[in-house]
Amino acid sequence: MLATVNRPGKGKWPRSTVGLAIGAVILATVALACGGALDTSPAATTEPTADLGASAAPVAIGSAEAIGSAEASSPASEPPAPTPVATQDGRINPGPVTTPGPETTPTHPPGISSYSVPAQIDCTDPHFDGTIQIAWSIVDATGVTLSIGGSGSSKSYSGTTGHGEFPFDCTKNNAYTLVTTGGTGPAASATRHAMAFAPKILLFSVSPAICAFTDPNGTVRVTYSVAYATGAKLYFGDTEQEATTFYVAYAVKDLVFEAAFPCPKPDEWYRLTTTGGYGAPASADRKAINNPN
Numbered sequence: 001m002l003a004t005v006n007r008p009g010k011g012k013w014p015r016s017t018v019g020l021a022i023g024a025v026i027l028a029t030v031a032l033a034c035g036g037a038l039d040t041s042p043a044a045t046t047e048p049t050a051d052l053g054a055s056a057a058p059v060a061i062g063s064a065e066a067i068g069s070a071e072a073s074s075p076a077s078e079p080p081a082p083t084p085v086a087t088q089d090g091r092i093n094p095g096p097v098t099t100p101g102p103e104t105t106p107t108h109p110p111g112i113s114s115y116s117v118p119a120q121i122d123c124t125d126p127h128f129d130g131t132i133q134i135a136w137s138i139v140d141a142t143g144v145t146l147s148i149g150g151s152g153s154s155k156s157y158s159g160t161t162g163h164g165e166f167p168f169d170c171t172k173n174n175a176y177t178l179v180t181t182g183g184t185g186p187a188a189s190a191t192r193h194a195m196a197f198a199p200k201i202l203l204f205s206v207s208p209a210i211c212a213f214t215d216p217n218g219t220v221r222v223t224y225s226v227a228y229a230t231g232a233k234l235y236f237g238d239t240e241q242e243a244t245t246f247y248v249a250y251a252v253k254d255l256v257f258e259a260a261f262p263c264p265k266p267d268e269w270y271r272l273t274t275t276g277g278y279g280a281p282a283s284a285d286r287k288a289i290n291n292p293n
Contacts, residue, residue, distance in 0.1 A: 109185030110141035115178050117192035122228050123170035124253075124277050132194060134176060135163035142182025149175030149191075156181065170196040170278045198279030199229035204272045206286040211263030218263040220288045222270065225254045230276025234259060236268055240285050243271040251275070266290050 114137045121132060138144060138160050147154035148166065157164070168174055172195070179189040203225040211218035226232050231251040236259075237243035247259060247270075261268055267290060273283040 107184045108140045110180040110183035110188045111139045112178060112180065112188045112190050113137040113139055115190050115192060117176050117194050119192075119194055120197045121168055121170065121194060123196040124228055124230055130168060131165040132168045133163065134166050134192075135161075136178055137161045138180050138188070140183045140185075141180035141188070143180070145179045145181055147177050147179075149177065168194060196278040197228035199274035199277035199282045200227045201225075201232075201272060201274060201282045201284050202227050204284045204286060206259075206270050206288040208289050208291045209261035209263065209268070210291055211261070216263050218261040218290070219258045220261045220268075220270070221256065222259045222272075223256045224272050226274050226282070227253070228277045228279075229253065229274035229281070231274070233273050233275055235271040235273065237271075238265075238269065240269050240271075240287070243269040243285060249275065261288060261290070263290060 114135070116135045118132055122128065134146070136144060136146075141160070143156060143158040144162065145154060145156045146164075146166070150172075151167070151169075153167065155164075166176065174194045175191055176194065177189060177191045180187045201224070203223060205223045207221040209218040209220050222234065224232055231249065231253070232255075233249040234247045235243050236245050236247050248257075250257070259270065268288050269285060270288060271283060271285045274281045
């Protein structure tokens with residue numbers, strides 16, 4: 001049984017009708033407060049759709065699926081920058097900082113810039129004292145060791161340049177080895193050889209014979225000059241191959257002298273051979289003719 005409400009001068013309203021009226025007033029007030037009119041139109045009916053398979057479940061706004069769908073539809077963006085981390089004293093730590101290492105200076109292995117050893121020595125020079133002068137220059141090292149092959153002699157020197165007097169044996173081929181000391185990397189080495197000059201004939205001439213009609217023995221003028229030797233010997237003979245008869249020897253390097261010539265003969269052969277020095281002696285042959293005048 002519905003309760004009724006008395007209206008002054010009017011009939012009575014049922015209490016249900018009064019409640020509905022009050023609810024409508026409240027709804028209208030809320031709608032106006034939200035800035036919009038209350039939609040009192042009837043709800044649209046939804047027509048049934050064809051069965052396309054399993055229907056998609058509704059996705060709640062703010063769920064992981066909804067967020068993923070929104071990200072997929074939005075354009076790609078740059079990755080966010082790393083967030084600085086605050087240290088205990090309140091300062092911002094920008095993260096690890098790469099500090100370039102110190103520049104390294106390239107190193108070079110030791111080297112020999114120059115190394116001078118006379119290749120041949122005149123052991124017959126009156127000023128020769130049995131030693132030779134050797135000089136060197138090195139780079140990227142602190143010194144050298146110089147040794148003489150066969151003798152076991154070795155001596156060390158400091159510095160990048162140097163020179164010195166070293167023993168020399170005129171009777172053999174001398175080997176001098178220079179090896180760098182100090183520096184970075186393998187040592188540099190070099191070997192030089194030196195030996196005595198072999199005797200050499202620089203000049204040998206025999207003039208035509210001078211014969212007198214009354215003297216069967218004439219003369220020829222002989223001129224010679226030798227190097228790396230101490231003197232020379234003169235031989236004679238009828239032919240070049242037979243010029244082996246000893247005539248005279250001189251212990252000088254340069255000389256001009258008179259030698260005999262058999263005037264009845266139309267010519268005579270003379271041979272000059274060096275003496276002294278080191279190595280095989282040198283020799284040369286000359287023919288002297290009888291002066292037709």
